[in-house]
Amino acid sequence: MKTVRDILTTKGTTVYAVRPDDSALDVIQLMTDKGVGALLVLDGDHVAGIVSERDVARKITRLEKGPRETPASAIMSSRVTCVRPDLTIQEAMAVMTDKRIRHLPVLEEGKVIGVVSIGDLVKAVIDEQQFIISQLEQYIST
16 A cells, blocks of 8 residues: 655655745745645744645735735644655545645654645555556456
């Protein structure tokens, strides 16, 4: 059964992050530049929060300051659910469904080693199912 580590091996372990005092404008620009839907907010090596496109859309409009003056810490979600790399894809999907989240930071020995999204998990499930189908078709034809 595939694990979160398997996804990171395929996807890569690049983590895009901002600091708590970076501006909301920095958050928006980095998301746009990297084509990602969420960024970790790191205070050193510690995961202080996560900022998603939804956070930006919902929280920035409620603030009195503009995005240049608003720190990432004001728009981030500070309760971050993280997972271990040995979690199965099905377990990771269950966590996301239960918590109603779309991104999971992956920690090993207290350090961030990657981030997986619901899209990464769905792709892995589809790839696994396609492999099984092709194996069954080959078995039937022989």
